[in-house]
Amino acid sequence: MEIEKTTTETTCGVYALIATDLRHMLIMNGEIDMNKVCTNCKVDKDYKYFYKQSSAKDKLQHWCKVCMDEAFKRKSAERLANGPSIIRDAKVCQDCNTRKPINQFFVKRGYSADGYGSYCKPCWVKRTVKSQKKSNAKKLSNQ
Ligand SMILES: [Zn+2]
Numbered sequence: 489m490e491i492e493k494t495t496t497e498t499t500c501g502v503y504a505l506i507a508t509d510l511r512h513m514l515i516m517n518g519e520i521d522m523n524k525v526c527t528n529c530k531v532d533k534d535y536k537y538f539y540k541q542s543s544a545k546d547k548l549q550h551w552c553k554v555c556m557d558e559a560f561k562r563k564s565a566e567r568l569a570n571g572p573s574i575i576r577d578a579k580v581c582q583d584c585n586t587r588k589p590i591n592q593f594f595v596k597r598g599y600s601a602d603g604y605g606s607y608c609k610p611c612w613v614k615r616t617v618k619s620q621k622k623s624n625a626k627k628l629s630n631q
């Protein structure tokens with residue numbers, strides 16, 4: 489993982505980080521229009537066409553959503569064809585950061601190298617409920 493350099497630098501560096509966050513917030517709110525060139529397809533796209541990545545300097549992935557989705561699809565097809573490349577008996581949930589036995593994770597064939605989800609079952613359920621609530625709220629507001 490890439491560590492944000494500015495956080496360990498001088499006061500100036502820390503200020504720079506805050507400025508970046510503020511700018512990023514304004515961009516995400518659509519108050520500033522910013523473009524970024526995808527390092528894969530080399531197309532200059534609006535910031536909203538990039539997924540977020542908190543460890544990146546500009547808080548965005550280097551690849552645009554289209555390229556990321558394509559790469560994920562390809563990787564996932566490869567994994568489905570070849571089976572899991574890593575066999576684990578336990579893994580750390582990326583949500584609650586707890587190491588749990590592998591049977592505490594849902595089987596997600598093709599999703600990851602070990603064929604299991606990134607979140608433990610309780611966290612996965614919580615996330616699903618949350619995103620369903622969100623999409624339901626969206627549906628309601630669109631009526
Ligand atoms: Zn791209």
Ligand SMILES: [Zn+2]
Nearest residue numbers: 581584608611
């Ligand atoms: Zn969890």
